[in-house]
């Protein structure tokens with residue numbers, strides 16, 4: 001404990017923090033311009049100088065530690081005069097127009113506080129090329145915050161400080177415009193910039209802010225926290241939250257900038273009914289009556305199992321809880337699922353069966369504790385950018401070993417110690433061969449095997465024949481690279497894995513995850529900091545949607561139906577069906593066979609996103625009645641919707657999301673829903689009431705529903721809304737004094753002492769290349785668009801990524817006579833699509849990649865009927881295709897692509 005006086009008052013400090021931080025702790029604000037708590041202090045702006053008794057010159061507060069007995073003066077007349085002088089010098093660079101239009105900038109705020117007038121001239125040379133960030137370096141004060149934050153937080157190294165004589169200028173790595181640079185639009189630079197040099201264009205256009213509400217991002221499963229800034233009832237800015245446990249003051253281009261969909265002109269704001277093929281607006285009473293009548297008629301005629309409900313990975317836990325409760329209590333069926341089926345149900349199934357819990361074993365904070373990281377089939381710098389940046393920073397700055405298994409040379413693969421560019425669909429041989437090496441070279445953790453693992457002998461026998469040479473012949477990865485990868489993962493401890501859809505969306509998706517878990521078990525990389533098996537979950541709340549029970553085989557908390565039906569029945573005041581429910585793909589099969597008659601789709605555009613579209617469309621068309629509940633008129637609604645229910649977005653309601661590391665975080669209402677749109681929970685409760693279940697669905701608020709969830713799900717009993725005010729909590733969290741669980745399986749695997757290693761036999765995909773279809777197409781996503789773009793395509797992100805591309809290796813493009821920007825026709829055994837060619841060095845010959853994010857292209861016309869052998873997720877990642885130049889005259893216009 002040290003004691004020091006600031007401005008005459010004595011305070012105590014636990015550690016040697018800076019004078020600036022010490023003063024801040026006690027509410028004393030010292031002006032600072034080059035300082036950002038996310039960055040190491042450089043002390044170049046001098047404006048934070050303070051007087052320290054006994055020191056002949058002022059001391060730089062952001063860099064000088066507070067010491068025992070120190071006496072600090074923060075605002076003497078001399079200091080204030082010095083600060084005014086500095087500000088006057090800076091004000092010569094501030095044009096009055098910028099001073100007026102960007103009042104939130106720190107320099108402008110200080111100028112107002114010190115009554116310093118802007119004296120700059122507006123200059124030419126403003127770079128407005130980027131859709132979100134306006135660059136005017138004539139206003140720069142050389143604090144280097146932009147350069148440092150791009151390097152330190154994002155690891156993109158876009159901004160460079162060039163010295164020309166006395167003058168320093170900051171330029172993007174393109175040497176020209178920001179748009180042409182390697183900028184990924186994370187916005188950290190404009191967020192940190194204290195001047196008008198870098199400004200957020202969307203914020204600039206708005207009036208003064210009227211409120212800022214802390215909430216959780218609505219895009220991916222990372223769970224970044226942001227402040228939704230509102231002006232005149234509209235969202236105008238998303239600011240990163242500095243003390244957010246996951247994002248730590250960072251955001252990506254979607255979280256930070258792509259919120260404009262909320263105010264899109266085609267947001268649906270009224271309930272609609274389909275009348276003789278046409279959508280007509282109706283009242284909520286009219287819409288709910290139509291839904292209740294149709295569902296009651298269908299249940300009466302064909303039985304409860306003729307109806308299915310799909311929850312939404314975009315909606316809150318509370319809403320998904322109600323969706324499955326509706327299916328089970330009101331309809332009487334277990335036919336309830338969500339889009340988790342098509343991405344990480346394989347992960348959940350593998351983790352649950354082998355380790356006892358169907359979720360990430362560790363936390364994102366383990367990234368900084370791991371000595372090695374193995375990223376298998378995931379592209380985190382584009383799809384989970386804040387986590388991707390954290391991984392890359394550890395590799396670049398702290399020497400963490402990184403192995404990436406991905407057919408493409410993605411951004412993260414470029415940062416890797418070792419990139420295994422395997423052939424799509426060959427994860428099992430690769431992972432089995434890594435296990436083979438670990439055993440053959442005695443790299444396993446003997447102690448862990450002895451205490452916590454079962455079936456070693458059987459497993460060792462199963463991988464004995466998987467020499468790296470044998471796998472190399474299938475994966476097309478050099479045997480020595482497989483050895484090196486196994487050694488890195490096994491010997492650099494602790495080691496953690498992250499995986500994505502490149503592992504799960506296959507014929508052997510679940511088994512692929514099991515093969516990865518085998519590696520963690522062999523090396524003892526479970527139950528400890530810096531270890532574990534961690535699926536990078538898709539949407540904001542896909543982990544939560546399934547965990548709430550939007551999964552036919554489990555009830556809330558992911559517990560099996562047979563054993564728990566009685567308990568839930570008693571709590572819900574209903575009899576819970578014990579018959580097997582249908583999952584999403586089975587629902588489609590049942591619809592095609594005429595057994596499923598009605599479907600309620602909440603926040604999920606199934607038609608363009610399911611594989612094997614031709615067949616799926618026929619299935620959907622056979623349904624008698626479809627309810628779509630969404631923000632927008634989705635393709636599913638357009639094709640087969642009978643009633644459209646307009647939903648509130650996450651900015652317009654309260655609730656919670658569960659991120660990919662099991663963390664429950666609050667979602668808070670920042671604005672009102674547009675028109676008559678309502679939150680999903682209100683809609684579901686209203687329909688339940690209309691169908692005679694008012695008592696079981698009587699809730700006053702989202703919190704009310706959450707408290708019921710805590711009651712039925714013991715592992716969340718300790719997570720109250722009141723506690724969530726102080727940050728998220730990770731389940732299990734059984735009581736209100738429990739801190740939550742960052743790392744699973746520390747001592748046991750569920751109720752089991754040991755986890756068994758699982759031998760996995762390799763089964764090649766039936767989608768094989770042939771003379772007719774010589775290329776392997778793998779599909780996935782890109783940074784700027786999110787899934788089929790329902791949200792991101794309604795924002796300026798579409799300028800950054802206008803349409804899907806067909807990424808192809810230079811020699812293949814050359815052989816086919818295809819050039820960058822040309823249109824190619826891609827044909828599979830299942831259909832064809834036209835795509836803009838992007839010649840890319842990230843691709844290997846014989847393999848092509850396309851995103852599925854432009855609904856006009858509808859890429860899933862190409863993907864086929866193969867499904868995961870265990871949970872039936874579609875095999876989106878392997879399709880044999882033929883490629884040719886699109887016939888002249890039939891080429892699609894209006895699409896363009898940035899070169900790779």
Ligand SMILES: Nc1nc2c(c(=O)[nH]1)N[C@H]1C(S)=C(S)[C@@H](COP(=O)(O)OP(=O)(O)OC[C@H]3O[C@@H](n4cnc5c(=O)[nH]c(N)nc54)[C@H](O)[C@@H]3O)O[C@H]1N2
Nearest residue numbers: 343377378379383424425500501502538780781783786787
């Ligand atoms: N920007 C952005 N972010 C997103 C989304 C988005 O659409 N856009 N969507 C969200 C959703 S719903 C999800 S589920 C996640 C998905 O996030 P990811 O799991 O990262 O998704 P993908 O891009 O589909 O696939 C990941 C990688 O798998 C590789 N791959 C293909 N085949 C194989 C293979 O056989 N083996 C291996 N090892 N790798 C292979 C691909 O080249 C690709 O780079 O992202 C979420 N985040």
Ligand SMILES: Nc1nc2c(c(=O)[nH]1)N[C@H]1C(S)=C(S)[C@@H](COP(=O)(O)OP(=O)(O)OC[C@H]3O[C@@H](n4cnc5c(=O)[nH]c(N)nc54)[C@H](O)[C@@H]3O)O[C@H]1N2
Nearest residue numbers: 314343603604605609629630647779780787788790852876
């Ligand atoms: N070829 C190919 N196809 C794929 C994949 C692939 O890798 N390759 N990946 C698959 C995967 S992993 C996924 S997750 C799917 C994605 O499938 P999509 O349906 O594209 O998923 P989302 O982007 O989550 O969009 C769901 C819908 O939720 C709506 N929404 C947003 N917030 C709310 C809300 O609060 N309430 C309600 N009611 N609605 C809301 C949005 O408007 C949107 O229409 O695509 C799958 N399809």
Ligand SMILES: [Mo]
Nearest residue numbers: 342343538539
């Ligand atoms: Mo997903």
